[in-house]
Amino acid sequence: MRIVMIGSGYVGLVSGACFADFGHDVVCVDKDAAKIMKLKAGGIPIYEPGLEDLVSKNVAAGRLSFTTELAAPVAAADVVFIGVGTPSRRGDGHADLSYVYAAAREIAGALHGFTVIVTKSTVPVGTGDEVERIIREVNPVAEFAVASNPEFLREGAAIEDFKRPDRIVIGIEDERARGPMEEVYRPLYLNKAPVLFTRRRTSELIKYAANAFLAMKITFINEIADLCEKVGADVQDISRGIGLDNRIGSKFLHAGPGYGGSCFPKDTLALMKTAQDHESPVRLIEATVAINDRRKRAMARKVLNALDGDVRGKTIGVLGLTFKPNTDDMRDAPSLSIIQALQDAGATVRAYDPEGMEAAATMLTGVEYGRSAYDVAEGASAVVLVTEWDAFRALDFKRLKEVMAEPVLVDLRNVYPPKQMEALGIRYSSVGRPSDSELARDAEETLAAA
Structure with a gap:
C-alpha cells in the first residue's frame, strides 16, 4: 500500500515508521522544514525508545521517506492519514482542529483517483463529517472516503503498542474504505489483533471515552x-x-x-x-x-x-x-x-x-x-x-x-x-x-x- 502520513510528530512519526516496517511504502509530510531536514539527516525530533532504529532501518530499505511537499505523495497514495496536533484551544478548552482542517484542504486539491483519508489525530465527534465536507467543497469531483482510526499509543511503549495492539478501531461511513483499511492492517492479523469496524462518529468517541x-x-x-x-x-x-x-x-x-x-x-x-x-x-x-x-x-x-x-x-x-x-x-x-x-x-x-x-x-x-x-x-x-x-x-x-x-x-x-x-x-x-x-x-x- 502507498501511505501518506500528514504530520510527523509523535503520532505521525511512530505510525509512519511502523507502517513502513509492515512493508508499506510510507511518506511522512510535515510543514516544519527543520524537522524534515533533521529526519532526512537521521535525527529524531522526539524521544521514544526504539524509534531511531526503526526509522533508520526503513529509510535504508527505501520504504520510508520525509518531505515538506504534500501534493505529489497524496496524488499517488492509496491511503492518507491525518496525524497533526489537536491541542486544547486557548480560551474555551475545545480541541483546536485548525491543523486538521488545513490538512484536509490541501489533501483535497491533490487527490487523484479513489483515496481513503483517515483521521488518526484525536478529534471530537463529528470531525470526520467536517473533513468530508471540506474535501467535497474544495474538490467536488474527487473520489474518496473519510475514515476514523484513533491511535492508542503509550508514550515510552508506542512501537510495542502499535505492533501488538489491544484493538484496532476503524470508523467508516463508506464501505469502499473497508478494503483499503483491512489491507493497511493486514500484517497484524497474524497477531490476531481485534479489529473493530464501526460508524465514524462512534470511532471518534471511543478514543475520548477510553482516555x-x-x-x-x-x-x-x-x-x-x-x-x-x-x-x-x-x-x-x-x-x-x-x-x-x-x-x-x-x-x-x-x-x-x-x-x-x-x-x-x-x-x-x-x-x-x-x-x-x-x-x-x-x-x-x-x-x-x-x-x-x-x-x-x-x-x-x-x-x-x-x-x-x-x-x-x-x-x-x-x-x-x-x-x-x-x-x-x-x-x-x-x-x-x-x-x-x-x-x-x-x-x-x-x-x-x-x-x-x-x-x-x-x-x-x-x-x-x-x-x-x-x-x-x-x-x-x-x-x-x-x-x-x-x-x-x-x-x-x-x-x-x-x-x-x-x-x-x-x-x-x-x-x-x-x-x-x-x-x-x-x-x-x-x-x-x-x-x-x-x-x-x-x-x-x-x-x-x-
Whole structure:
C-alpha cells in the first residue's frame, strides 16, 4: 500500500515508521522544514525508545521517506492519514482542529483517483463529517472516503503498542474504505489483533471515552491514597486487592502526583466541552479534571510537611521532570506545578531528568539543572522523586546522605519501601502509605486509649 502520513510528530512519526516496517511504502509530510531536514539527516525530533532504529532501518530499505511537499505523495497514495496536533484551544478548552482542517484542504486539491483519508489525530465527534465536507467543497469531483482510526499509543511503549495492539478501531461511513483499511492492517492479523469496524462518529468517541476512563481510574486511586494517609491504610495493598478483581484490573491503579502528558489533560477537557455543547454533561469527568488539577500543586505540601512546613531559603532536589518515564514529553507534567509551588514557598529547586531537561528549560524559570541524582542532592534539604525513571529505582542512599543537608526523601511514586528507608536513617514520605513509625505510634495511641 502507498501511505501518506500528514504530520510527523509523535503520532505521525511512530505510525509512519511502523507502517513502513509492515512493508508499506510510507511518506511522512510535515510543514516544519527543520524537522524534515533533521529526519532526512537521521535525527529524531522526539524521544521514544526504539524509534531511531526503526526509522533508520526503513529509510535504508527505501520504504520510508520525509518531505515538506504534500501534493505529489497524496496524488499517488492509496491511503492518507491525518496525524497533526489537536491541542486544547486557548480560551474555551475545545480541541483546536485548525491543523486538521488545513490538512484536509490541501489533501483535497491533490487527490487523484479513489483515496481513503483517515483521521488518526484525536478529534471530537463529528470531525470526520467536517473533513468530508471540506474535501467535497474544495474538490467536488474527487473520489474518496473519510475514515476514523484513533491511535492508542503509550508514550515510552508506542512501537510495542502499535505492533501488538489491544484493538484496532476503524470508523467508516463508506464501505469502499473497508478494503483499503483491512489491507493497511493486514500484517497484524497474524497477531490476531481485534479489529473493530464501526460508524465514524462512534470511532471518534471511543478514543475520548477510553482516555477519560483511564484518567478517572488514576484519579480514583489518588483519592483513595489521600484517605489511606488519614486512616493509616496502605494504598499499594488496596491497589493490589482491588486490581486482582478481573472486572477492575491492575493497570492505572498506581497512586501518584496526578496524570499529565499529551493525551489525558487535553482529551478529558475536549470531551467535557463536547458534552456541554450537546447538553449532556459528563459530571464524573468534570470532577476528574478538577481533582487532578488541584492534586499536582498539592503535592508540594508533602515536601513542606516533610520539612516542618518551611522551605524558604532551602534547596530542594527534584528527580524526574517528564510526566512519565521513557519520554521527553513535558506537557502538563506534574513536576511543573510542584516546582512552581515550591518556588512560591521560597525554595531553590535543582532538578535532573534523563531526557526532559531541554524541554523543561523552556517551561520553567529559576531552576538549576544537575547532571545526576547525586548532583541534584548536593546540599539539598529534601529530594523529591517525581518521575519513576529506572535511574532512580536503585539510588545509593549512603552517598545521598553524605551530600544532602538533611536526609529527607519525598517519594511521590512509592518506589521505595518505608521500612528500608527508616532502616537507612532516611526521613521518608510517600503517597497513601503510613511509615512504620506512624503505624507504631498509632498502635501505641490505640492501646493507651483502651
